[in-house]
Amino acid sequence: MSDSTPTETFEKRTISMRVHNRPGVLSRVAQIFARRGFNIDSLVVSRGHSRDFSRMTITCQGDPKVFEQIIKQLYKLVDTTHAAEHVKAKAVERELALFKIQVDEKARTEIFQIIDVFKGRTVDISDTTVAVEVTGDSGKINAFENLIKDRLMEMVRSGKLVLARGEELT
Amino acid sequence: MPMTGADVVIESFRRHDVEYVFGLPGGAVMPIFDSIFDSKIKLVLTRHEQGATHMADGYARATGKPGVVLVTSGPGATNTVTGLLTAHMDSAPMIVISGQQITPMLGKDAFQEADIFGITIPVVKHSYLVKDSNDLPRVMREAFHLCNTGRPGPILIDIPKDVASGECTASFPENISDCLPGYENPGMCDIDDIYKAVDLIHQSKKPLLYVGQGARISRSGPILLEFARKLNAPVTTTLLGKGAFPETDDLSVGMLGMHGTAYANKTVVDCDLIFSVGARWDDRITGKLSEFCPNATKIHLDIDPAEQGKIIQPDVSLVGDATNILSELIKHVHPLETGDWLKQIQSWKKKFPLKYNRKGGLKAQHVLDAFYELTEGKAIVTTDVGQHQMWAAQFYRTSLNHQWITSGGAGTMGFGLPSAIGAQFGCPDEPVWTVVGDGGFQMTFMELATAFIHKLPIKVLIINNAYLGMVRQWQELFFDNRYSGVDLVGNPDFVKLSESFGCKGFRIKRPGDVRRILQQAIDYNDGPCVIDACVEKEDNVFPMIPAGAAISEMIVEKPTHKLAKPTGST
Numbered sequence: 001m002s003d004s005t006p007t008e009t010f011e012k013r014t015i016s017m018r019v020h021n022r023p024g025v026l027s028r029v030a031q032i033f034a035r036r037g038f039n040i041d042s043l044v045v046s047r048g049h050s051r052d053f054s055r056m057t058i059t060c061q062g063d064p065k066v067f068e069q070i071i072k073q074l075y076k077l078v079d080t081t082h083a084a085e086h087v088k089a090k091a092v093e094r095e096l097a098l099f100k101i102q103v104d105e106k107a108r109t110e111i112f113q114i115i116d117v118f119k120g121r122t123v124d125i126s127d128t129t130v131a132v133e134v135t136g137d138s139g140k141i142n143a144f145e146n147l148i149k150d151r152l153m154e155m156v157r158s159g160k161l162v163l164a165r166g167e168e169l170t
Numbered sequence: 171m172p173m174t175g176a177d178v179v180i181e182s183f184r185r186h187d188v189e190y191v192f193g194l195p196g197g198a199v200m201p202i203f204d205s206i207f208d209s210k211i212k213l214v215l216t217r218h219e220q221g222a223t224h225m226a227d228g229y230a231r232a233t234g235k236p237g238v239v240l241v242t243s244g245p246g247a248t249n250t251v252t253g254l255l256t257a258h259m260d261s262a263p264m265i266v267i268s269g270q271q272i273t274p275m276l277g278k279d280a281f282q283e284a285d286i287f288g289i290t291i292p293v294v295k296h297s298y299l300v301k302d303s304n305d306l307p308r309v310m311r312e313a314f315h316l317c318n319t320g321r322p323g324p325i326l327i328d329i330p331k332d333v334a335s336g337e338c339t340a341s342f343p344e345n346i347s348d349c350l351p352g353y354e355n356p357g358m359c360d361i362d363d364i365y366k367a368v369d370l371i372h373q374s375k376k377p378l379l380y381v382g383q384g385a386r387i388s389r390s391g392p393i394l395l396e397f398a399r400k401l402n403a404p405v406t407t408t409l410l411g412k413g414a415f416p417e418t419d420d421l422s423v424g425m426l427g428m429h430g431t432a433y434a435n436k437t438v439v440d441c442d443l444i445f446s447v448g449a450r451w452d453d454r455i456t457g458k459l460s461e462f463c464p465n466a467t468k469i470h471l472d473i474d475p476a477e478q479g480k481i482i483q484p485d486v487s488l489v490g491d492a493t494n495i496l497s498e499l500i501k502h503v504h505p506l507e508t509g510d511w512l513k514q515i516q517s518w519k520k521k522f523p524l525k526y527n528r529k530g531g532l533k534a535q536h537v538l539d540a541f542y543e544l545t546e547g548k549a550i551v552t553t554d555v556g557q558h559q560m561w562a563a564q565f566y567r568t569s570l571n572h573q574w575i576t577s578g579g580a581g582t583m584g585f586g587l588p589s590a591i592g593a594q595f596g597c598p599d600e601p602v603w604t605v606v607g608d609g610g611f612q613m614t615f616m617e618l619a620t621a622f623i624h625k626l627p628i629k630v631l632i633i634n635n636a637y638l639g640m641v642r643q644w645q646e647l648f649f650d651n652r653y654s655g656v657d658l659v660g661n662p663d664f665v666k667l668s669e670s671f672g673c674k675g676f677r678i679k680r681p682g683d684v685r686r687i688l689q690q691a692i693d694y695n696d697g698p699c700v701i702d703a704c705v706e707k708e709d710n711v712f713p714m715i716p717a718g719a720a721i722s723e724m725i726v727e728k729p730t731h732k733l734a735k736p737t738g739s740t
Contacts, residue, residue, distance in 0.1 A: 020352050078353050
């Protein structure tokens with residue numbers, strides 16, 4: 001989403017934020033990443049349990065030395081009430097993806113078997129295509145994509161959502 | 171009669187004891203200019219919106235109160251961007267209110283429409299685009315709270331014309347914290363961090379207090395002096411920290427950094443503990459980071475948690491207000507054995523004093539040295555940016571918290587004159603001088619008209635070398651004397667120029683004139699005056715640490731050999 005592509009590949013990090021629902025907050029957040037050369041891989045914004053606040057889940061990659069500074073700058077925004085990194089062991093991660101797959105008579109059975117294994121849901125079907133909804137962690141979605149990639153016509157992914165485990169708040 | 175949005179803006183000014191509003195009108199802001207007409211708030215009409223922002227900034231830094239700017243939409247608003255950056259980089263409290271096209275026209279490229287909210291996001295502490303008149307009481311209340319608490323900074327409020335003229339039935343919120351759930355300010359750090367810091371301080375034999383703008387904002391002067399004296403620790407101030415600790419005190423080593431004193435920088439290189447009080451380890455200070463105090467323990471006090479670990483990783487972080495933290499720390503520390511260390515520093519002071527050649531033509535340093543003496547170090551001094559700024563910082567030894575006003579982080583040329591105007595409005599009974607270069611002065615000199623109309627007795631001291639001197643110095647030292655774009659041939663006659671505004675003009679040409687002419691300027695109190703000091707054209711600021719070099723590579727006087735190009739940015 002940022003216009004610079006990192007020359008090195010860095011580990012992906014996940015940040016969750018709770019922000020006051022005020023105009024411009026998304027611009028402010030995006031600017032903090034862009035200025036410091038961070039690539040945003042996915043960004044999910046939605047209302048939280050209170051209408052006054054929004055949740056943001058951001059996956060990004062960039063120089064690890066700058067990462068701590070990014071969290072601090074995000075937290076410093078007047079509208080931010082919470083900004084923290086989430087590591088997989090302590091949080092539940094989910095992503096939803098929709099795939100449109102090219103199918104013919106011969107391939108249909110095989111594709112349905114794969115969908116079944118991944119507990120996917122068929123959401124649309126035509127003579128030549130099938131659309132599937134898959135949820136899970138990012139690894140599972142990548143694996144599904146990999147298996148059907150020769151027949152893949154289109155894919156959209158929601159981006160990652162996280163929820164802290166146990167009593168801890170996200 | 172119900173209040174309009176514009177009335178709410180003016181009412182909020184009244185509630186926050188705003189004395190002056192600096193600005194320039196235009197179509198989209200007319201309802202607010204209309205509301206201010208009947209109020210007791212004094213409107214200062216400037217000649218350019220950038221001037222308005224620097225005036226508000228100078229006012230804010232001289233008084234500690236927020237400076238307020240009122241401009242129109244489009245170019246009126248974009249002309250404030252430099253002023254916003256300047257205030258943002260130096261943590262000055264400021265509120266800029268811009269008029270805007272009416273809400274139904276937003277995003278339609280209407281006349282004088284600029285997305286100033288979007289344009290300014292990176293240079294404000296916070297900002298608003300107000301789309302409902304009933305939001306204005308809350309927005310104004312928040313803005314005044316935000317700009318001058320925690321780490322101060324500028325706030326932009328963009329108000330469409332229909333919002334300003336629309337009716338407002340909402341009232342001002344009572345409780346500010348309900349409005350700003352994401353905004354909190356650490357007043358005091360963790361007591362455990364205090365104990366950790368005390369431990370480190372007690373282990374030090376060669377301590378150094380490194381004091382910046384944060385100490386000034388927190389008005390830490392008295393407790394800082396007490397703290398330094400209790401520890402027997404030397405103190406260095408940054409360019410913006412000047413005023414937080416008396417530079418005339420024996421414990422002061424003056425300013426550090428790129429053009430700091432040699433003895434300050436030698437103290438930095440050799441210290442075993444460096445304790446930053448409200449400074450941010452800027453690249454002008456540290457030079458090459460990997461060689462900056464590698465063996466010293468580092469303590470970092472700052473109210474902004476995002477400054478911790480941004481440049482250096484401190485051994486102890488103290489997050490909170492400088493005065494509060496120093497007041498607690500002082501209870502726990504005992505005096506240090508620093509006799510040998512202070513003796514060492516004393517010998518550096520003797521061996522490497524600030525100096526200049528008094529022979530030959532007129533030297534800028536001579537003018538500034540005499541200026542310091544004749545004003546007894548008591549003037550409020552604002553500066554522009556460049557060689558004159560560094561010489562003024564070296565030779566004007568400050569002792570008052572609010573007396574040194576300069577654009578440090580942004581390095582904004584054109585800051586000097588308007589910030590002096592703002593400072594004089596804020597401190598009408600104090601002498602206010604601005605030291606400017608001939609280059610920067612020409613960026614905002616039209617504000618002489620503003621100073622003249624209000625009969626402000628400010629003194630403008632132009633260090634005129636007919637060059638963009640700092641760039642010329644770099645070209646001489648690092649670029650084989652290839653003077654590219656620095657010769658200010660075509661400068662006006664600054665005395666005549668000043669007289670055309672109705673201001674008094676003086677000129678200093680010879681070393682023998684310096685004291686006499688400066689005294690005449692001091693005695694002139696019938697409005698602003700301008701002193702054109704025609705100094706030697708090709709003089710250099712030393713000491714100097716080339717950008718990106720280690721502090722130990724400091725150049726104390728003009729080198730005889732060619733220097734490598736600096737690796738640092740500017």
